[in-house]
Amino acid sequence: MLLLLIFSSIFLYFFYHFHWKRRNLPPGPRPLPFLGNLLSLKTLKPGYEAFSNWKKEYGPIFTFWMANKPFVIIxxxxxxxxxxxKDGDTYVDKQLTHTEKERLGENYGVLDTNGHMWKEHRRFTLTQLRDLGLGKDLMQEKILMEVEELFKELDAHGGEEIDLPKLIDRSVGNVINLTLFNKRFDMDKRDEFAHLKSLIDGMRNVTSQFRYLIQYLVPWTSTVLPGPTLSEKVRAKREELDDFFYSQIDEHRNEIDFDNTENLDFVEAYLKEQKKREEDGDFKTFCNKQLCAMLFDLWIAGLMTTTMTMTWGLSYYLYNPEVQRKIREELDKVIGNDRLISTADKNDLPYxxxxxxETQRTANIIPLNLIHMTTRDTVIDGFPIQKGTGVIAQISTVMYxxxxFPEPYKFKPERFIENGKFKKVDEVIPFSIGKRQCLGEGLARIELFLFFANIFNRYDVMPDFSGSLPDLDKSKDNFVIPRKFKAVLKRRYMD
Incomplete structure (x- = not known):
């Protein structure tokens, strides 16, 4: 009798996990108890091939399990x-992580909020970015100023091996810092930027470890896995970053003229809006914790994604002499000297x-996209999906x-050339899709074009003296991370 009970319990356990809990969901890979399908991401790093294989087997809609929780993959x-x-409001919410809630008591920022708080701050941020020059000459001027500063550094090391990604890091960091604080990291503040960057890299390195990736995606595992938790590993680094943000906030509060309607940066605009709200009795929506979290979201996103894409783009450039030749020929034909290239030149530079x-498509830096959450009961491809179910726009499967894109893993800019002109392809969606689309898309697009165009026009970019090339193997890491390499740059035009 006891043996029968044991076998029955085992049968019912596996019947539930392998069949019953999946019965009303889109088909997908069979999940393991407790782990779901997460081991597939570790086996096929950084995850592209797992999702591509499942798409081929189950179609464009399937279910992916993180531990015992299902997520519908689009x-x-x-x-x-x-x-x-078309049905954006149903998928506008994001499944929230618990690291911020544990640290602050509730969620703040735009990456970790939903509802009124998220809508208010997304709308406010987009408005302020436009007012601060995004899409206008003002933002381009800031970026080109950093391009010129970068040139001074590169010229000073002409013909030497240099850590090019490190220099680009600071240039891109200056652009986002100017936008947020109207300050740049000058020569005397290099150590400050290097320290802040080390904190960001440290947090990224922690979350890229598989055990901490699991804790991020499945928060309850923090209570059962041995050793320090994800929150404990990143807390000190996050607190140091917050100290930097709060010091900038306090400095701005003491300096700004609240009667002046013109804003020099994002923090100034936020503090003025905060004062206005507080005068109306609202002390929560625009508060100091929310501003600090906003700065973290914008600074991290504005720096990491852009520099990561640029290091991959430079790596592809070094690997492809024919691509180098075509870019140089186009620049010589259209520009013809080492003047600064602006967005006004963009249409004349289709290659x-x-x-x-192609850099954005091939770099494909987000192996697992943002986890949305349904705001109401809905139907996807004929399957009833309950409110609160996780839904993921898996953009890697679209861009590969x-x-x-035949031979999707090959770097071929010619995909986007038709009759000598640049051809836009809708399926290139590195900034995701829908109402949670990346806030910094406009800024990132301008930065990538201006930095790449001006670097390639002014310099021949070559491998280091040993001839070694950057590592393009993504199967070593759980995330896509920036490339590290040294290069030699030589002026193409002499003064």
Whole structure:
């Protein structure tokens, strides 16, 4: 009798996990108890191939399990438009992480909020970025100023091996710092930027470890896995970053003229809005904790994604002599000297545009996209989906779709050239899709074009003296991380 009870319990356990709990969901890979399908991400790092394989087997809609929780994967561009664009309000919420809640008592920022707080601050941020020059000459001037400062550094080391990604890091960091605080990291503040960057890299390195990736995606595992938790590993680094943000906030509060309607940076605009709200009795929506979290979200996102894409783009450039030749020929034909290139030149440089686009597509820096959460009961491809179910726009499967991009893992800017002109392809969606699309998309696009165009026009970029090339193998890491390498740059035009 006891043996029968044991066998029955085992049978019911596996019947539930392998069949019953999956019965009303889209088909997908069979999940393991406790782990779900997460081991597949470790086996096929950084995750592209796992999702691509499942798409081929189950179609553009399938279920992926993180531990015992199901997530509906949307793996085609057409289905993404049907859900995240045409029915955007149903998928506007994000599944929130617990690291911020544990630290602050509730969620703040734009990455870790939903509802009124998220809507208010997304709208406010987009408005302020436009007012601060995004899409206008003012923002371009700030970026080109950093391009010129970068040139001074590169010229000073002409013909020597240099850590090019490190220099680009600071240039991009200056652009976001100017936008947020109207300050740049001058020569005397290099150590400050290096320290802040080390904190960010340290947090990234922690979360890229598989055990901490699991804790991020499945928070309850923090209570059962031995050793320090994800929150404990990143807390000290996050607190140091917050100290930097709070010091900038306090400095701004003491300096700004609250009666002046013109704003020099994001913090100034925020503090003025905060004062206005507090005068109306609202002390929560625009508070110091929210501003600090906003700065963290914008600074991290504005720095990491752009520099990561640039290091991959430079790596692809070094690997492809034919791409180098075509870019130089186009620049020589259209520009013809070492003047600064602006966005006004963009339409005359179709191959360079194609290079930037192919960099974003091939770098594909987000192996697992933002986890949305349904705001109401809905239906996806005929399957009833309950409110609160996780839904993911898996953009990697779209940008590596073999039907749209033959030989998807090959770097081929020619994909985006048609009759000598740049051809836009809708399936290139590095900034995601829908109402949670990346806030900094406009800024990132301008930065990538201006930095790449001006570096390639002014310099021949070559491997280091040993001839070694950057490592393009993504199977070593759980995340896509920036490339590290040294290069030699020589002026193409002499004064």
């Amino acid at each position: 793996a085609s561009y057409e289905k993404m438009k049907e859900t995240f664009v 360079l545009q194609a290079f930037v686009t 779709d073999e039907k749209v």
